[in-house]
Amino acid sequence: MTTANIDAFIVAGGLSPWLKSYAGTEHRCLAPLGDKRLIDYIIAALQGSGRIRRIVVAARPEALALLEGTLPADVLLCEAAGDLPATAFAASEALGPDASEKLLGVCDDIPLLTSLAVRDFLAACNAFPEGQLYYPIIPKDACLSAYPDAQRTYGKLRDGVFTGGNMMLMAKDIIPGGQQKAREIFARRKSPFKLCNWLGWGFLLKLLCHRLTMADAETRTSALLEMRCKAIITRHACIGMDIDKPSDLELARRTLTYGKSQKNACRSRISCLEENVQMTGKGKGTKVPFLQHN
Numbered sequence: 001m002t003t004a005n006i007d008a009f010i011v012a013g014g015l016s017p018w019l020k021s022y023a024g025t026e027h028r029c030l031a032p033l034g035d036k037r038l039i040d041y042i043i044a045a046l047q048g049s050g051r052i053r054r055i056v057v058a059a060r061p062e063a064l065a066l067l068e069g070t071l072p073a074d075v076l077l078c079e080a081a082g083d084l085p086a087t088a089f090a091a092s093e094a095l096g097p098d099a100s101e102k103l104l105g106v107c108d109d110i111p112l113l114t115s116l117a118v119r120d121f122l123a124a125c126n127a128f129p130e131g132q133l134y135y136p137i138i139p140k141d142a143c144l145s146a147y148p149d150a151q152r153t154y155g156k157l158r159d160g161v162f163t164g165g166n167m168m169l170m171a172k173d174i175i176p177g178g179q180q181k182a183r184e185i186f187a188r189r190k191s192p193f194k195l196c197n198w199l200g201w202g203f204l205l206k207l208l209c210h211r212l213t214m215a216d217a218e219t220r221t222s223a224l225l226e227m228r229c230k231a232i233i234t235r236h237a238c239i240g241m242d243i244d245k246p247s248d249l250e251l252a253r254r255t256l257t258y259g260k261s262q263k264n265a266c267r268s269r270i271s272c273l274e275e276n277v278q279m280t281g282k283g284k285g286t287k288v289p290f291l292q293h294n
Contacts, residue, residue, distance in 0.1 A: 004053045006122060006169075007100040008046050009091030012039055012059040012108040013080025022246055027063045029108040031243075034256050038243065039067070041111035041256075043075060046104075048115035051122050053100060056091040059108075085179040092175050099172055107166040109242040111252055117236035118167075124232045125169050131230040132174050136165030137214075138240045139233065146237035150251055159214045165239035174227050181225050198224065 012029035023031035029039040039057065046052045058080040059067060067077060078094035080087045084105070092099050104122070106113070125134040140154050140161040152163045170178070185198075196204055203220050206212040214231050221229045243249050 004051055005100060006051050006102060006104050007054045007056070007095050008052050008104040008106060009056040009058055009088065009095075010039065010042055010046075010106050010108055011080065011084060011087050012057050012063065013082075013087060014108055015060075016109075016243075018246065019249075022249060027060065027066075028243065029057070029059055030063055030066060031249075033111055033249070033252060038111045039071075039108060042106060042108065042113055043071065045113040045115050045118055046106065047072070049118035049122070050115070051119055052104070054095060056094045058087045058091050058094075083179075083182060085175070085182040088170065088175050089179060092172060101173075102169055102171050103175070105168045105170060107242060109244070110166045110238065110240075111243065112238040112241050112255055113167075114236065114238055117234070117238050120236060121165075121167065121232060121234055121239065122169065124234065125230070128230050130228060132171040132227040133225070133229045134169040134232050135229070136167060136232045136234045136236075136239050137162040138165060138237050139235065142235040143237045143240060147241055147251060147255070150241060150248065152240065156210045157212050157214055157217070158210065162233075163240050165234070166242050167239060171227075178225075178227070 010029070012027075014028045015026045016028050016031075017026055019028065019031050020026050023033075025031055029037065031038050033041070043055060043057075046055055054074065054076065056076045056078055057067060057071065058078050060080055064077055064079065071077075076094055078090050081090040088103070088105055091105075092103060095103075102125075104118075121134075121136055125131065128134070140152075140163065143150065143152055143163055154161050154163050200220065203212070203216070206216060214233075218229055218231055241248070241252070243252060
């Protein structure tokens with residue numbers, strides 16, 4: 001049996017002004033989708049994976065006030081601390097000294113996340129125990145197969161065409177130092193020349209010519225961040241299906257509605273089967289017409 005031995009935190013401090021007219025709130029974590037909020041779907045996926053021990057939700061004070069008392073009793077709350085690295089640090093502090101050696105960070109805008117996707121991602125990370133930072137990438141064909149209408153941004157490597165996911169597994173001991181590294185990257189982003197110098201012109205040339213391999217990217221990223229980075233290929237497109245615009249919200253609504261209707265149809269079939277079995281005693285030799293052609 002797989003042990004629930006990973007602590008997770010949800011970065012729930014994001015604001016999306018466009019959400020206000022569609023969902024009545026700018027806070028992504030509070031946005032309603034069907035009969036739940038975005039945050040509720042993510043918590044359910046994490047808890048259902050069987051791998052997550054504790055969950056911390058890091059949100060803005062005004063959102064925390066509305067989340068208080070509405071989440072499962074074992075979910076912790078803490079205030080989001082600005083950027084992702086600072087929020088990761090705040091979450092690890094909320095978990096205390098007995099936090100797991102590796103923490104799973106999840107964005108608050110992937111309500112289609114499934115328990116199986118979480119479980120498979122962590123299992124894939126476990127195959128590289130020496131890693132310190134694990135990032136999921138999803139092949140383009142997997143994304144198009146799952147969500148044909150979704151508009152995603154892709155990067156082309158020699159290994160294939162991928163989009164990035166919205167969760168990350170990180171070693172607890174890299175979090176304090178990671179804050180400064182992330183701020184340095186952020187400071188360079190407004191100066192293309194500084195950013196190119198930092199990445200390396202040879203690296204960029206390979207990228208532009210589509211000659212860059214995943215191994216190249218892992219090696220360069222590890223050197224720049226001074227930590228062992230590992231890209232994890234996953235075909236669970238839900239990890240990368242974030243809610244960035246109205247069309248994404250509508251796609252998520254359709255997907256969840258379709259999934260619910262399929263579950264209801266399945267329950268109906270099972271109910272009919274049970275009635276058939278009850279009518280024929282133990283059900284030996286019972287033929288159920290609606291299942292014979294499936």
